[in-house]
Amino acid sequence: MKKPLLWALAVVCAGLIPLLIPGNKPEKRAADSSAALRERSSGFERYEIKNIEHPISAAGSDGSDFAPNLATVPSQPELEPVPEDTAILGPQRPDTRELELDTEKSITPNSNKPVEGKVAYLTFDDGPSLSTPRILQILNEYEVKATFFVIGKTSEESKRQLKNIVNQGHALGNHTFTHNYNQIYKSAEAFKADVDRLDRFLEETVGVKPEVLRYPGGSNNQLSWRAGGRNVMKTITREMSKLGISYFDWNVSSTDAAAPVQDKQSIIDSVISNSAGKSKIIVLMHDMDLKTTTVAALPAVIAHLKSQGYRFEVLRKNSFTYQFLKP
Numbered sequence: 001m002k003k004p005l006l007w008a009l010a011v012v013c014a015g016l017i018p019l020l021i022p023g024n025k026p027e028k029r030a031a032d033s034s035a036a037l038r039e040r041s042s043g044f045e046r047y048e049i050k051n052i053e054h055p056i057s058a059a060g061s062d063g064s065d066f067a068p069n070l071a072t073v074p075s076q077p078e079l080e081p082v083p084e085d086t087a088i089l090g091p092q093r094p095d096t097r098e099l100e101l102d103t104e105k106s107i108t109p110n111s112n113k114p115v116e117g118k119v120a121y122l123t124f125d126d127g128p129s130l131s132t133p134r135i136l137q138i139l140n141e142y143e144v145k146a147t148f149f150v151i152g153k154t155s156e157e158s159k160r161q162l163k164n165i166v167n168q169g170h171a172l173g174n175h176t177f178t179h180n181y182n183q184i185y186k187s188a189e190a191f192k193a194d195v196d197r198l199d200r201f202l203e204e205t206v207g208v209k210p211e212v213l214r215y216p217g218g219s220n221n222q223l224s225w226r227a228g229g230r231n232v233m234k235t236i237t238r239e240m241s242k243l244g245i246s247y248f249d250w251n252v253s254s255t256d257a258a259a260p261v262q263d264k265q266s267i268i269d270s271v272i273s274n275s276a277g278k279s280k281i282i283v284l285m286h287d288m289d290l291k292t293t294t295v296a297a298l299p300a301v302i303a304h305l306k307s308q309g310y311r312f313e314v315l316r317k318n319s320f321t322y323q324f325l326k327p
């Protein structure tokens with residue numbers, strides 16, 4: 001009776017010995033690293049929620065008449081985006097970016113060579129704009145395809161740019177015709193009508209009906225609450241999903257909407273840090289007249305992602321997706 005008990009005690013004590021040696025606590029280290037990464041990740045996502053995706057347009061026709069005081073809005077846990085693939089936050093991942101970059105390099109000694117499974121989807125919202133020609137030129141120089149979530153701009157120059165986007169092999173996504181939060185987020189019916197309007201315009205203009213959709217402000221935006229109430233995004237995403245319409249938020253923000261003209265280096269650094277450790281990334285950028293630093297940062301952004309082994313694809317209906325709000 002006593003012998004097995006003693007053996008059990010001995011085994012338990014032996015198991016504790018490594019934990020008594022400083023710096024030799026793998027589980028705790030892993031937990032720390034995981035917590036730190038998760039905090040960093042959720043901090044970034046919170047930031048996304050609190051910052052209007054499109055400060056220019058939101059400050060204009062579609063958002064100027066209200067400025068929600070987000071500090072007074074109780075947090076809604078169900079609106080918090082779920083961290084991507086928690087497996088990558090586990091102990092096998094180094095917890096510093098430098099280490100991460102080293103690891104990537106060791107996997108891809110020949111830089112710019114795609115690593116199997118690593119895909120980057122560059123996305124540009126709110127175009128076409130004066131920035132479109134330069135964005136297309138850079139994408140062409142780097143032989144990279146991207147997805148443009150466009151809105152209803154009907155000038156002849158805009159139509160020309162829409163044609164250029166399609167003719168150069170990029171994808172068009174629907175970002176609603178009016179991009180007017182007060183209008184589109186009144187109800188699922190109002191939202192659908194606006195999406196259909198852009199579909200019709202694009203079919204008439206370039207003969208293409210977008211396969212993919214991005215909600216202005218993202219699927220968990222709180223700016224919709226004023227127009228349609230707190231549950232309106234849930235209702236809209238559910239109704240759109242029933243219709244088989246795929247929507248795409250992002251898991252890498254370039255932070256180019258954090259300021260009217262964001263610092264170029266901040267855009268580059270944000271993409272570098274927000275993409276670290278992710279094998280599939282949807283990168284949020286903007287195609288707007290004022291976003292000159294997005295254009296200026298684009299070559300470095302693409303060069304970095306290539307050096308990390310990403311290949312570039314356009315978003316299709318069944319592509320990898322990242323959704324803040326699950327329909």
Ligand SMILES: [Zn+2]
Pocket residue numbers: 053054125126175179216217
């Ligand atoms: Zn937008």
